Amino acid sequence: MLRILLTNDDGIDAQGLHVLEAAVAGLGEIHVVAPLTEQSGTSRAITLRRPLRYETRGVRRYAVEGTPADTVMMAISQILGFQPDLAISGINSGPNLGENIYYSGTVAAAAEAAKYGVPAIALSVNARSDIDYLATAEFGARLAAKVIEDGLPAGVALNVNVPHPWDGGIEITRQSRRISRSVMIETADPHGRPYYWMHEEVPLADAEPGTDYAAIRDGHISITPIRFDHTEEALLEPLKRSVVASLLQTR
Numbered sequence: 001m002l003r004i005l006l007t008n009d010d011g012i013d014a015q016g017l018h019v020l021e022a023a024v025a026g027l028g029e030i031h032v033v034a035p036l037t038e039q040s041g042t043s044r045a046i047t048l049r050r051p052l053r054y055e056t057r058g059v060r061r062y063a064v065e066g067t068p069a070d071t072v073m074m075a076i077s078q079i080l081g082f083q084p085d086l087a088i089s090g091i092n093s094g095p096n097l098g099e100n101i102y103y104s105g106t107v108a109a110a111a112e113a114a115k116y117g118v119p120a121i122a123l124s125v126n127a128r129s130d131i132d133y134l135a136t137a138e139f140g141a142r143l144a145a146k147v148i149e150d151g152l153p154a155g156v157a158l159n160v161n162v163p164h165p166w167d168g169g170i171e172i173t174r175q176s177r178r179i180s181r182s183v184m185i186e187t188a189d190p191h192g193r194p195y196y197w198m199h200e201e202v203p204l205a206d207a208e209p210g211t212d213y214a215a216i217r218d219g220h221i222s223i224t225p226i227r228f229d230h231t232e233e234a235l236l237e238p239l240k241r242s243v244v245a246s247l248l249q250t251r
């Protein structure tokens, strides 16, 4: 029997998680271990200065009082007591595209699972309100079956974004560089003091062909294979020649 871990960053009560649970139920034994509260934008933070706790929320359902990374660590090393055959993080309310994936708790949970050698999928829908999760969940289930069949290299995950609505197209993409621009919106509180709300502008016309943003803009599902080894291979040899050589000489 295949054992599948479902998690997210929107919290155990999020609708996207519930719809995904129903869609993947036929694929194997489903284990839900998700953060107790919403953890969007927490990236791969871990909790070091306070204790971690979890509570049982039904049959094979657990809520961890921590970040998405805490949650996956707790799931694999403590709660489940085994390594699942697949992990899916989502369905996130809102996209995880381009350089925004560095801030994403959804992607971080998949990264954490990949660290343990578990094939992992981060699944997001490109909508933030009035979301119909069904098409995303059903696609996620079909993709999950495929990933279980084919496997994924260690340390790699699939970052999947589904447009809302979806026109049926699917693209294998690369991560966009620098499409969205973060801006601070200034407003005043009742005492006249300024406060700021983070907002982003997304000039989609600038999206390069073949990238995640371009696929979503065109109504297609974007599937980006992502790895978590940040080494810039192309600089290893040049740095050995220049930096190491010159620092050794001048010591």
Ligand code: MN
Residues within 6 Å of the ligand: 009, 010, 039, 040, 041, 092, 093, 105, 106
């Ligand atoms: Mn989220």
